[in-house]
Amino acid sequence: MTMAPLSQADSTDEGGDLLLWVLVWSELAAFGILLFGYLVMSILHAETFDAAQLHLSxxxxxINTIVxxxxxxxxxxxxRKGASLLQQRVCLLLAAALGFLFVALKFIEYSSEWKYAGDETFSSFFELYFMITGFHLAHVAFVAGLxxxxxxxxxxxxxxxLTTVWHVIDLVWLVMFPLIYFG
Structure with missing residues (x-):
């Protein structure tokens, strides 16, 4: 059985590139490990984590979830297929602007939370909180720039x-948000 070479039209794959999916699954695995660690610590130190969550906004x-x-x-x-060049540009720039708004709001949120990070009682919570949300924030800022x-x-x-990666970032936030803020 011989295989015919792929034509140029056959080789263009819309969003199915192997490297993209390796990236997506590695990101999900990385965030999954961080969130699993957070979940374990929140069970082991339930009272401390519950008290620390009261200091989150x-x-x-x-609002950032909606953004x-x-x-x-x-x-x-x-x-979308059929989106005009202008529609693509406007939507990409709006997506970026909202991503940067997310970053700005997160820094505003962080500004009221830094003071609790040094508190010995809450240190394990805030170390995990800033690591997980900061890692997510870096992804938001980077892809918004892209x-x-x-x-x-x-x-x-x-x-x-980029849209695929952005939706992974959304998915991670939708898991992270209730777990960290209301868990």
Whole structure:
């Protein structure tokens, strides 16, 4: 059985590149390990973690959830088949702007939480909290910056890759948000 070579049309895969899926699954695994560690510690130190959660701003985090989901919606609109170049650019820039708004709101939230990080009683909670949310925040800022770059010269493949990664970031936040703020 001989295999015919792939034509150029056959080799273009919309969002199914192996490296993309390796990245997606490695990100999910990394965040999964961090969140599992958080969950174990929250069970082992339930009273301390419950008390520390009272110092978090669930209101800002709730607003940030809406901001991040809206940003993901804009990214999805940019990735639609048939979206014009202008629509792609506008949606990518809106997704980026909302991503940067998420970052700004997170820093505002952090500003009221830093003082508790040094408290010996809450140190294990806040070490995990800042590590997990900071890692997530770095992903948001980085991909939002990539949205701006891709908006300059949008190509469908790049939009699909970034949108896929952005939805993974959304998914991680949707698991992280109730676990950390209300768990």
């Amino acid at each position: 669930s209101r800002i985090a709730s 991040l989901i809206t940003s993901g919606w804009q990214a999805a609109l940019a990735a 949205f701006v770059l891709v908006a300059r010269r949008p190509e469908r493949g790049n939009i699909l890759i």
